[in-house]
Amino acid sequence: MMLLPCPWCGPRNAGEFKYAGEGGARPDPATTTPEEWRRYLYFHANTRGWVTESWYHGAGCRRWLVVERHTLTHEVREVRDAVQVAREGAR
Amino acid sequence: MSDTAAPLARSPIAPSPATVLDGWEVSARAATGASTLSDETPLAKVLVRAPFDGAGREALGVGFGRTLRTDLGSGAVLLVGSAPGEWLALGAPGTAPALRTALEERLAGTGELTSVLDLTHGRALVRLQGPAATAVLAGVCAIDLADTVTPDGTALRTSVAAVVTDVVRDDVAGVRSYLLHCERSSGQYLWDALLDAGSRSAVEVTGFRGLGSGGTAR
């Protein structure tokens, strides 16, 4: 069983979450080119190492989470609520 | 049922044999054993949404992960911190409109974006109670049910028999008891899964118990 430590719920089975892919800044829809938009939607770095990902805890707190996870070892070094991450970013 | 003029409310869990209580079709069974499963769907269920760290949380008096027994003016209420920024208020059958109004009044002064929604007929609610409750629940969910991790008054949401369920520990007069709350469409399935898991522990179906007052069985 793969565990993911939710900041609200504690460690839970990864099956309770929806994986929403690598996080990253979204291009501005008003100025982006179709090529940039396609790359943003469909192309991922697929890194072997530390990645920042979005997960949704659908069977728990129903919060979006920002997860820093090592794709080789599944070590998770940080999980934060996406709202809190956004608040910090807005400062 | 031709003698019933008022509309009859039904739980998604089929009772057998059935009787009518407070306008709801409920089970007429009375268990003799100590470990029971009861359909508590007739309880009023009102969902509150508000910022998880704002004035609404202060006004309600309980946060995510815990429960509070209170009276907002509509009778005894079990207020459940069901998720960050989400509360479930449970009250006696028929009290949902009064409970909704009481919650709206309680939140009116916060100045926050809040919503109060009557979900009584959209959800299923059951109570698993007795000495076997912990072992039965442990068979269908991965949460640590030890007193040190999930003591009386704990609220959480997780997968129970593969159904997304609010698990609320609400002991009754010192007896281990769990309220399990899920979408109405999953109610009968969850009920059957719990009965199946409880068959070896002699879990028996019993009739509607209600909230009682101060955690005492009715």
Ligand SMILES: [Zn+2]
């Ligand atoms: Zn969570």
